[in-house]
Amino acid sequence: xxxxxxxxxxxxxxxxxFFALFVVFFLYPIGSGFYYSFFQWDAINEPTYxxxxxxxxxxxxxxxxxxxxxILTYVAITVPLGITVAxxxxxxxxxxxxxxxxxxRSAYFVPVMMPLFLAATLWRWIYAPNFGILNTFLGxxxxxxxNFLNNTDTMLLAMIAVDVWVSAGFNMVxxxxxxxxxxxxxxxxxxxxxxxxxxxxxYVTIPMIAPVLFFVVTYGFISALQVFDVPWLLTTSxxxxxxxxxxxxxxxxxxxxxxxxxALKFGEAAAYGFILTVIIMTVTATLFLIRRRIK
Amino acid sequence: xxxxxxxxxxxxxxxxxxxxxxxxxxxxWIAAISVAVVALFPLWxxxxxVFAEAGVPVAVNPRLYPTSFTDGFAKIWExxxxxxxxxxxxxxxxxxxxxxxxxxxxxxxAAFEFALFDFPGKNALFAVVMLSLMVPLAxxxxxxxxxxxxLGWVNTMQGLVVPGLASAFGLFMMTQFMQSIPKETLEAxxxxxxxxxxxxxxxxxPLSKNALxxxxxxxxxxxxxxxxxxxxxxxTREVYTVSQVINQFNSPFSHTTVDVVMTANFxxxxxxxxxxxxxxxxxxxxxxxSGSKG
Numbered sequence: 051x052x053x054x055x056x057x058x059x060x061x062x063x064x065x066x067x068f069f070a071l072f073v074v075f076f077l078y079p080i081g082s083g084f085y086y087s088f089f090q091w092d093a094i095n096e097p098t099y100x101x102x103x104x105x106x107x108x109x110x111x112x113x114x115x116x117x118x119x120x121i122l123t124y125v126a127i128t129v130p131l132g133i134t135v136a137x138x139x140x141x142x143x144x145x146x147x148x149x150x151x152x153x154x155r156s157a158y159f160v161p162v163m164m165p166l167f168l169a170a171t172l173w174r175w176i177y178a179p180n181f182g183i184l185n186t187f188l189g190x191x192x193x194x195x196x197n198f199l200n201n202t203d204t205m206l207l208a209m210i211a212v213d214v215w216v217s218a219g220f221n222m223v224x225x226x227x228x229x230x231x232x233x234x235x236x237x238x239x240x241x242x243x244x245x246x247x248x249x250x251x252x253y254v255t256i257p258m259i260a261p262v263l264f265f266v267v268t269y270g271f272i273s274a275l276q277v278f279d280v281p282w283l284l285t286t287s288x289x290x291x292x293x294x295x296x297x298x299x300x301x302x303x304x305x306x307x308x309x310x311x312x313a314l315k316f317g318e319a320a321a322y323g324f325i326l327t328v329i330i331m332t333v334t335a336t337l338f339l340i341r342r343r344i345k
Numbered sequence: 346x347x348x349x350x351x352x353x354x355x356x357x358x359x360x361x362x363x364x365x366x367x368x369x370x371x372x373x374w375i376a377a378i379s380v381a382v383v384a385l386f387p388l389w390x391x392x393x394x395v396f397a398e399a400g401v402p403v404a405v406n407p408r409l410y411p412t413s414f415t416d417g418f419a420k421i422w423e424x425x426x427x428x429x430x431x432x433x434x435x436x437x438x439x440x441x442x443x444x445x446x447x448x449x450x451x452x453x454x455a456a457f458e459f460a461l462f463d464f465p466g467k468n469a470l471f472a473v474v475m476l477s478l479m480v481p482l483a484x485x486x487x488x489x490x491x492x493x494x495x496l497g498w499v500n501t502m503q504g505l506v507v508p509g510l511a512s513a514f515g516l517f518m519m520t521q522f523m524q525s526i527p528k529e530t531l532e533a534x535x536x537x538x539x540x541x542x543x544x545x546x547x548x549x550x551p552l553s554k555n556a557l558x559x560x561x562x563x564x565x566x567x568x569x570x571x572x573x574x575x576x577x578x579x580x581t582r583e584v585y586t587v588s589q590v591i592n593q594f595n596s597p598f599s600h601t602t603v604d605v606v607m608t609a610n611f612x613x614x615x616x617x618x619x620x621x622x623x624x625x626x627x628x629x630x631x632x633x634x635s636g637s638k639g
Contacts, residue, residue, distance in 0.1 A: 060541035061464040068455035071511035083488030157381040163617040165570025167588045168610050175603050181403040227633040279572045286597045323484040330481045
């Protein structure tokens with residue numbers, strides 16, 4: 051089958067805008083970033099070739115160690131907690147029918163609509179010592195004011211609370227769509243076998259919505275590993291100083307931005323991006339392998 | 346519940362008649378309402394801070410409900426007039442509108458080809474775009490900034506908008522949707538003398554209305570809330586987005602009062618809330634659609 055250029059040309063014309071932008075603003079930056087990652091460059095003077103020094107400098111630095119420790123702790127708590135909350139909310143909303151189910155679903159979804167920068171700055175003031183509303187509540191019960199965002203014991207938990215507040219509704223809605231697709235007769239069969247509510251969830255609901263849960267978990271890991279907006283704003287970070295008290299909320303993307311725009315080491319920042327990508331892709335690949343095992 | 350167990354023969358029809366709700370139902374309602382309070386209270390508090398009498402200490406008025414609408418509007422006026430917020434609002438709206446328009450047009454054009462036609466290189470091109478969905482943002486951020494700087498686009502609207510236009514997710518979503526357009530419809534259009542571009546514009550696009558609305562909303566949420574890209578690429582007052590002004594208010598030495606921050610936040614929350622009120626069905630379906638791809 052041979053087709054002339056005349057009949058094929060319109061197809062490529064339609065593809066051109068997307069692929070032109072895709073090549074210039076996606077493929078090219080990946081390539082140039084990889085190239086820059088072997089140079090020392092402040093984006094003003096000429097770049098100097100330094101080999102793999104950027105990579106070894108990053109991996110040997112205190113901040114990298116701190117960032118990786120923090121992100122691992124954070125991810126290990128926020129992903130399971132966030133998805134458990136979302137799952138419970140979905141089951142709760144699903145147990146109502148009609149009108150009230152919609153009302154609660156909408157109410158729980160409203161925080162998802164809020165930009166992360168808004169959620170972070172709003173909660174920063176909720177947590178504020180003395181006059182923040184949370185400390186006002188605690189005051190009514192005779193509890194002394196806690197500086198949630200400047201106390202290394204509470205900082206991470208305070209941040210995770212914000213995280214769950216914004217994202218629970220998002221995951222809930224996805225899980226809810228999964229729940230609606232579970233055939234009712236499976237529940238009836240389980241009930242006939244004498245299953246209680248919890249056993250129904252364990253042996254019917256969870257296996258039936260496994261693909262949806264897998265998506266939510268994978269997506270949760272990928273976005274949590276790149277967390278930026280919320281910790282940056284909760285700790286009032288700037289390019290030259292970030293991560294809050296004792297760098298308790300220092301996370302890799304913040305460090306990458308700081309090395310680039312604070313220290314003007316753009317080669318190092320580019321290298322950081324590649325290190326992060328390797329970590330994220332390893333996690334994603336592991337999740338896919340686990341998924342295949344279970345199947 | 347106990348009644349039903351006591352007389353198992355009574356079954357469901359009997360349970361309908363019992364007006365006293367079971368313990369399970371009561372707990373369920375308490376849980377559902379408590380969660381709703383946790384979800385909505387922070388936003389209600391933000392609203393109450395904005396519309397509270399200025400200067401009254403928290404010990405006297407903890408801002409649990411609005412107390413002065415005139416003071417609230419005065420604060421909004423003050424934020425618009427004295428902080429450059431009005432300009433930022435305009436920049437954010439333009440940034441969002443241009444991004445939505447660009448993403449919809451560019452991804453639907455390419456999706457039209459991938460969904461409905463065959464041409465050499467189709468599978469390879471589509472595979473590359475799908476692979477790009479796996480690449481985290483972290484890796485392209487710094488080099489994209491460097492490229493934008495080389496183009497001289499730092500602190501310009503095109504610097505904000507253009508790098509975000511080739512949306513792999515948008516292309517994927519539109520392609521999935523357009524595959525359901527029957528090829529006979531296009532054939533009929535062609536018989537009436539429409540050319541390739543007319544088929545796209547007059548047949549495929551109108552039939553994809555729902556997908557376009559969904560993509561527009563998802564793009565809106567992503568763009569209006571974007572913090573990291575404006576943070577690195579727009580550093581002067583002329584091109585500050587709403588997120589950047591709020592970042593300035595948030596900085597440790599800005600001495601901005603909670604009233605000003607909450608007013609700025611409240612104004613930033615209005616467009617998303619309006620979208621939610623008017624497009625709730627599309628928003629929730631859109632999120633569910635992105636989830637079902639997993």
